[in-house]
Each structure stands twice: as C-alpha cells, then as structure tokens.
Amino acid sequence: MFGTHDLWLFVLSALLLNITPGPDTALVVARSTQMGLRGGVAASFGIAGGIVVHIAAAAIGLSALIAASATAFSIIKYIGAAYLIYIGLRMILSRPAMTPNDGAPQPVALPLRSVFWQGFFSNALNPKVAIFFLAFLPQFVGNDAPSKALAFLFLGVIFIIGGTVWSLILAVITAHATSRLKATRRFQRLIDGAIGAMFVALGVKLALVQR
Numbered sequence: 001m002f003g004t005h006d007l008w009l010f011v012l013s014a015l016l017l018n019i020t021p022g023p024d025t026a027l028v029v030a031r032s033t034q035m036g037l038r039g040g041v042a043a044s045f046g047i048a049g050g051i052v053v054h055i056a057a058a059a060i061g062l063s064a065l066i067a068a069s070a071t072a073f074s075i076i077k078y079i080g081a082a083y084l085i086y087i088g089l090r091m092i093l094s095r096p097a098m099t100p101n102d103g104a105p106q107p108v109a110l111p112l113r114s115v116f117w118q119g120f121f122s123n124a125l126n127p128k129v130a131i132f133f134l135a136f137l138p139q140f141v142g143n144d145a146p147s148k149a150l151a152f153l154f155l156g157v158i159f160i161i162g163g164t165v166w167s168l169i170l171a172v173i174t175a176h177a178t179s180r181l182k183a184t185r186r187f188q189r190l191i192d193g194a195i196g197a198m199f200v201a202l203g204v205k206l207a208l209v210q211r
Contacts, residue, residue, distance in 0.1 A: 003145020004155060010140045011158060017136075018163040023084060023122050023202050028167050030091065030195040031115050032174035040171025042112040046119025048164045053124045055156030058133040059149040073127050080125035081207035087118060088199030091192045128209060 004010070019025075024047045032040030123129060133156070141151040178191070 003142045003147070003151045004140050005142050006140055007158075010155060011162065013136075014159045014162050015166070018159075018166045023126065023199070024119070024163075024167065025170065026195060026198050026202065027087070027119055027122055028170050029174050030192075030199075031118075032171045033178045033191050033195070035110065035115070036179070037171055037175040038112060039110070039115050040175055041168060042115040043119040044164055044167035044171055046116035046121075047123045047167060048160050049116070049120045050123025050126075051129070051156070051160050051163060054130050054133050055137075055153060055160070057130055058137055059152040059156070076125060076127040076130075077209060078207060080122070080127065081203045083121055083125055084203030084206060085200050086203075087122065088196040088201075088203060091196030091199065093196075094192055126206065128206065 027047070028040050028043045031043040137152050137155050138148075140155055141148055145151045
C-alpha cells in the first residue's frame, strides 16, 4: 500500500522498538507514578506529537540534513540532552506536598499541558530518533513507490499508533501498580529520585553520542 512492502515485518519491528526502554518509556512511567493515569496519558500523547515531527522531517528530508550536518546534529543533541537532564534534576529535587490530614503525599501539582510538552520536546529534540527514522523507514518503501513521502507518512502513522497504544498500556499498568504504594513520602521520594537519576543518565548518554 502506497508503495510499501513487508508491512507485517514493519509492524513487528515497530512493536519491538516501541517496547525497548528509553526516555519515552521513562517519562511515561514517571508521570504515571507521580500523577496517576492522567499524567501517563498526557505524556504518551506528547511523545506521539514528537514522533510526528520526526516522521514529517524524514518525509521532507530534514532528517537527512541533520544526519549530514555535524553542526545541526550537535546543536539538537545538546539541547535534547540538556532538556533530559533538566527533567531529571527537577524530579530528584522535587518534594511531594503533604496533606494536612493524614500526611500522605499528594500527586505532583504539574499541569497536564506541561506533561504533554515534556513528552513532545523530550522526543522531538532527540536527533537519534530523527536518524533512526531516516534509516528505518526506507527499508520498507519500494523503489517504485509513486510518492516516497506519502509512503513515509503511511508507515509513520502505523508506528505512531503502535507506539501510542503501548505507551497507554504502560501508563495503565504503572498507575495501577503504584496507586497503593504512594502512601508514604519516602516511597514517593525514592521513585522520583530513581527515575530522575535515569533521566540524567539518559541525557548524559545522549550528549556523548557521536554522529
């Protein structure tokens, strides 16, 4: 369809790639743990928006520019790394608010719109994702495709749907698993610190990536 081939293999590969742990998974888990299902859903849709940017960039050739230009790659890489580290440090340094009645920690008071944009920028500012789509999608587009850009977009939609479904499943599982464990401030601090440290590590790892 639209000049693509081996769609079953693409769907399977996309599924395996989506469930591989990374910044997206960490953010969905973090916000689902801190804010419940609504936080995980907001992060999931933000990540989907970031993937839309990469798919569109691959379709019109911007990803090729990033791959070819050391300067463009480095700029986006360092901005993305700084953003991941910033998110991680905020989690590490945050203090859950306490209810006046029972002393239990309240959910993090973060607007869902902010969570959405965190998901969006953490994905959109990762040049590794841009180059991944540039290398991955063409393998499933035929040389005789009437419009390679349209074929890229078609595969991208499939990838986004699969990735979003997985993120939502992850959000549901995480929110349910942690709903009964957030009764103590110590547990909330432990989770925030662990996930925050993971984000800092992912940011440092991204900053050290070579083109």
